[in-house]
Amino acid sequence: MTRPDYPALLRADTDRLLHVADGHFDRPVPTCPGWTVERLVGHVGRVHRRAAAWLTTGGGAAEIERPPGSGSLVDWVRRGLDELLAAQAAVDPAQTVETWDGPRHSAFWVRRMAVETALHRVDGELAAGAPTPIDTALAVDGVDELFEVSIPHRGTGRLHRGGETIHLHATDPDLGEGAGEWLIVLGADAVTVEHAHAKGDVAVRGSASDLLLLLWNRVDSAGLGVFGDRTILERWRSAVTV
Template sequence: METDRHIAALELEAQLFAGAARRTDLDAPVSSCPGWDMRGLVRHLAEIHLWAAAQVANRAAKMWVDDLSELSAYWPDLAVFWPSDTELIDWYLKTNVNLVRELTSAPIDLECRTFLPAPSPLAMWARRQAHETAVHRFDAEHAGQTQASFDPEFAADGIDEILSAFAPRGSTFSIESTGTMAVHTNDTDARWYVTMAPNGITTTGEERPSDVTLIGSASDLYLALWNRGDDSTIEVVGNQDLLDSWHHGHRVRWS
């Protein structure tokens, strides 16, 4: 997907997320994020939007902006931690608008800190924030007893991000089983082959022998690989232990 489409998805997913949050009590537990309630989820995503926007705004700098107090130097009107419950969701939407504005106004050759491989820093931040928002939209809708689904192309892009960008980073996975997991979407042409071993994870699009194959819609596989949803919606052929190892071991980290 191109960067402009990621930014459009970021805007759309934010609206859907906010809508789900408005329909649900802020004290409602978010079962897909154990220990969180809806209030905490909204705060988290707003904070992440501010953090991401600060990295983009901090152009060409060789340092992270990662403290809430630092954000006030960029957008004092948004650096309110935390707004009242009656203002919280509107405040969240303002942080999204602010992030979109930073992304759309950034130069194509933007230089800033990143933490995932991508064609450019701008592409990385747009993609990462689109999928951050989409996954938390699922969390918000699930908390409100509704089921999220995603466009096949967007979901396949999210699968690629987690398998090709996040998973190979050495500090993100605790290996319990070793072998190769194939991921086949049945509504796009996308395929991935993920080899898990004690020395790390490698992902390729080139076909290779696999110990387990996951088959399903891009949307269902996207949710399964993000440890959301229900594995009963996908077909698992082969060694279930490898999928269990993924579920138990995968943790998203930015450093």
């Protein structure tokens, strides 16, 4: 499977979010309790600017302007996206960049923002209508990123870990052998994950998009194939609230 085109996907998902938000700024966002669509869109504009600041200054202490009112919010978000993509384009691909988790690969921020923006685009769609799938390559990469970046940083809350295993299997065609399968081991000392075709205590089958949305608590397991001990999956979803 080829690597996701992060800048193109980031722009496409931002454009889609702004499109679905048009005329619906006052609607509540069911997957972000207490937020309206206006606040969701403003948040996306702020995180894009925050990522651009990390890339240009090497730190996250820069003060980020607050979003304007809904009348000029769309243009403000577009300018923030342009700032982020320009900052990313100026980075030497061979160098590392500073992050809240120490030096990381040069694509850290554009990857992080592509995943987050895709998830928030789905949030906006859930508020204004029906969601559309996340790009398959980005969804697979997003599952990897969750276990490489977010879980080590955030932890797993109060999840009981006694060696149970969860197998995820993306059913999208043409992913390549092992690319869309993950074996997650809930070890007492750490959560480990590998791309593997294996049997877990619980197995979940679905599109890569649906698996990513499940792990990020945007959908439940109702539309997915779940086999084995479902309580392990529900414990995970209750404790790991990313």
